[in-house]
Amino acid sequence: TYPARADDGYGLWLGPAADTATGAEIEVPRRSPTIDRAAAELRRSLPHLPAAVMLATSNASHLVMLDLDTRALGHEGYLIREVKIGNRPVILVTGNSDVAVLYGAFSLLRHVRAGESTAAINIASAPAIPLRLLNHWDNLDGSVERGYAGQSLWDWWTLPDFKDPRYDDYARANASIGINGTVLNNVNAKAESLTAPYLARAAALADVFRPWGIRVYLTARFSAPIELGGLKTADPRDPAVAAWWQAKADEIYRLIPDFGGFLVKANSEGQPGPRDYGASHADGANMLAAALRPHGGTVLWRAFVYADTDPTDRAKQAYSEFRPLDGKFADNVIVQVKNGPIDFQPREPVHPLFGAMPRTRLAAEFQITKEYLGFATHLAYLGPLFEEALDTQTGQARGQTVAATLGAISGVANIGRDRDWAGSTFNQANWYAFGRLAWDPKLSSQTIAREWSRQTFGNDAQVTDTVTAMMLRSREAVVDYTGPFGLAHLFGPDHHYGPGPWIADLKRPEWNPVYYHRADSDGIGFDRTASGSNAIGQYAPTIAARLARPETTPPQFLLWFHHLPWTYPMPGGETLWSAMVRRYDHGVAEVEAMRKQWATLKSRVDAERWAKTDAYLGIQAREARWWRDASLTYWMSLNHLPLPAGSPPPA
Ligand code: GCU
Structure with missing residues (x-):
């Protein structure tokens, strides 16, 4: 520092x-x-x-x-x-x-x-959603999974003795936007986080956060009774397992009387869970819920179950496993569902579970950290992404929006030890917008952008107007240069930063970007209609009917739900290929436009924040071109089509 x-x-x-x-x-x-x-x-x-x-x-x-x-x-x-x-x-x-x-x-x-x-x-x-949480994906070794703003804020080495004043600043910032809970550690949890030394550290943080109205939660590794308790099993139906968790919960509440509860990732990406024992997600969640119940705690049980059980369509897994369990979860369990069915892409349709589990409390999980939207460097204001999901009609009940189905909302934090907390000034806006929308999902992302700009840069109208305009075009620009018309997951595997749509040689089919775009010489897109994976059948009938045909599918989701010929005629009359090229070009042009807008503010914004943003926009402009050129070159190697007249040739 x-x-x-x-x-x-x-x-x-x-x-x-x-x-x-x-x-x-x-x-x-x-x-x-x-x-x-x-x-x-x-x-x-x-x-x-x-x-x-x-x-x-x-x-x-x-x-x-x-x-x-x-x-x-x-x-x-x-x-x-x-x-x-x-x-x-x-x-x-x-x-x-x-x-x-x-x-x-x-x-x-x-x-x-x-x-x-x-x-x-x-x-x-008054807040529309009672639990408004940050989820830190922070590891005990100080690293942050998918965090791009430096090491974890929590200094486990010096806690609980030293309470860095920064913890108080963190809580103050969260309270200012209505966040009332924080999960301290990664969903890919280590059992050690539940040992006495770590609980004492968590308790010290809870003491700092309490006056700000913020409760501490921890992730729980499902196999902790084996790893810490020396039991032979973590089967949720085994009384010894339940007793171990009860004793653990009692121990936690002695240290943290207002402990919020556990967040659990089970049977997903190699994490242990009840399915290892032939028990269901409800069995697992309810056993933990029983341990927390006497103390008023909550279990947040994630529906992000990504396993190789059904390789036909990864987008269907959560609904397939969870929908049949509606009504089976204890009332202090909340099932936490990612905003989209795959994984925090720059754009996804909403998850079909929203509205489909009327007898279960649900949480929506968003990523504030920009894993797939250019990490800390690319400017992408996520207000429109959050808003788009929260405002979507579920089709399950008259007029019901996703926001109306929620008992909780979680944002995967973008916070680290960087001086500016989030890795860039504009990333702070995503933390801000998450909190403001969690409090009031009816706010528009535009209102929030203006509000944030005024709080951050002051009330110079030219700054407010320019910053707001930049923010509002930014996310769509990322969609356009990474994957327009509902293309998704074309990222280099593992790092998820640059393009890799050609990658096809990884062991499991859905680890490969080719699985998601299915392009060949004739066409592109994932057929999720009845002739394909029928993922559309997981949506409410009125919505499924619209998604069944490309003509009635919203263009931004076209290739998410349909496999179409490159020559498919788009509404304006041009071919799909030509429309795609135009979107890639548009994405690049939008970043150039943001750069120009920012340049006009040089004398109106303080030098340090101006220069960093300017440099980052330069990186983004270069990388938007990289995305466009790599993607188009690859698509052209499959479709052998020329670039439409007027497009700049890939570099
Ligand atoms: C994504 C992300 C992982 C994370 C996982 C999750 O797959 O890349 O780092 O662990 O989501 O949400 O559990």
Whole structure:
């Protein structure tokens, strides 16, 4: 680490710490660790306002006279309203718990920092999804799986004795966007994370996070009773196994009384699980749930089951295994489903399990870290990706969106020890957008982009407009240069960074990109209709009917669901091949456009953040070309078609 500078991105969207007291008048009738943090937050950056600000829970005696109805706010919702107390105007920030007041304080700050007036302010807001979690894929050796912002924040060597002040900064940033839980370690879990020394370290972090309303969760390796307990089996139906987990849960709650629970990856990519013993996912999840139940904990059981059991279509595995278990999970189990059926691609249709398990609590799992979208270097604002999935109609119940089916939402964190936390300034926006949408999935990704820009770069309108415009085109650009029209998983295996659509020689069929695009001299795309894998049969009938025919399939998913001739006529009349080439070119052109836009801000954005973003856009421009040229060259080696007139030849 090097010394802090005012503009190095450490302060995230909360900005650099003000050097002097701001002069805002803050009243706190009752103090608590959480309310104190809310007050400190306002003192540190709220400017002097015409009225004093009062931070108080709804049961405070001062508020009795006001007769506020706060029932609709639930436990975490807040109300910010100008009221009269005695004869004085006061900006009241209230809610039914201390953490609600904290959320309200951050909301007031966002409002003021965006340049909005507080006259007659009246904002009420409650979270739509009760559990809003980050999932860290952090390993105990300090590395981060698919993390691109340096080593893990958690320094297991110096915990629990030393609590790096950065842990507090982390929790503060999360609280500011409503995150209320964090899973500390990788889904590819090591049993050691459940041993006494690691539990003491997790407890130290939990102590730091608690006043910010954030609970700690841990991943649980299903075979831990064997590895740590010396048992011969981890069969969930064995009473000795259940007893081991019960004792482990009791031990954890003695150290962390508000422990959130376990996240489990079982029987996927080589991880142990109940299926090793002929038991079901429900048997496994319910056994862990019983251990946590007396303490109020939750099991997040992942539906990402990727095994070689059904090589015909990897996209079907989760639904095939989980849909039959609907209604069989205990009520403190949440089945955590990735946003799409394969694996965090730049674009996927939504997972068919959303809406299809009405008797099961579901979580949506998104990747904030950009494993398949250019790691930390490429600029890809994920707000539109999150929004697109959350707003999709499931077709299972009238008007039901994916967001409406959720009891929890998880984002695989993009946070590491880099000074700017996320590896780039614009990656911070993905962390921000995840939190804001988890709180309110009805917010638009455009609104969030503008809001983030103003919090991050200030209120210069030209900056806000330009940054927002760059953000809104960025994700689609990545889709276009990596795989338009629903092509997916064409990445170099293992690293998932550059192109590798030609790779065909790996042991298992679905490890090879050729499995996903199925291109040959005649055509391209994965037939998932009844004549192919029939994955469309996993969607609600109205949706499946639309996906059955290429003409009624949304173009962005065309080749995800259909195998089509290269000469297939697209809606505008051009051939599929020509349309594909145009999209690849468009992706490259969009990155050039972002570069130009950023260049116009050189004198309006601080030098350090400007220069890093500029350099990264240069990398992205080069690599967008690499993607386009490598992909087109490979497709042309199969289809022997010329480039349409007007396209630049691959380099
Ligand atoms: C992807 C990712 C892995 C990760 C897995 C998961 O396959 O590449 O690193 O372990 O997802 O979600 O479990």
